[in-house]
Amino acid sequence: MSENSDNVCAEMYVSGRVQGVYFRGFTQKVATRLGLVGYAQNLPDGRVKVIAQGKRSLISELLDNLSIGPELSNVEGIDVDWIDASDEFTEFFIKR
Template identity: 50%
Template sequence: MRICMHGFVSGKVQGVSFRQFTQEEAERLDLDGWVRNLADGRVEVLAEGEESAVRELADWLERGPERAEVSGVALEEQPLQGIAGFLIRR
């Protein structure tokens, strides 16, 4: 079953290639969606795909890449968006 999750990652998550690593992880999991930095220092993520893969990405977001220091992840299930591919939004 396909699901869509949208949310925010807090902590030291900008300037540590968080978006790039998130895109790589999402592509590895065959997910669609996007990731972007926000002006307040958080990273916003939307991912959709097979439920197990989306949940695996959610677990990965809790850790992030090596140089990140994740202090919180808030994700909510959303209606499917029908996005193709996984993009880094600017």
């Protein structure tokens, strides 16, 4: 197994009704439960950016949860780019 198989990073852009509906808090709760690190951030264009780092299978589980979202959200799409993992994150937080 290569070292990347255990620690990968995904950059996700979630579109739809995802601001003002507890989406970042929901993302933080799920990611923390899964043991992922990174952040969720509202973007000026109405999307939410999520950086999640950890095991690929756990990031896939996070993606499944994000595609549903919290009760008041309406997720229309998620664009995912796999990027190089880094050591800069120690927890999953909401970025202002």
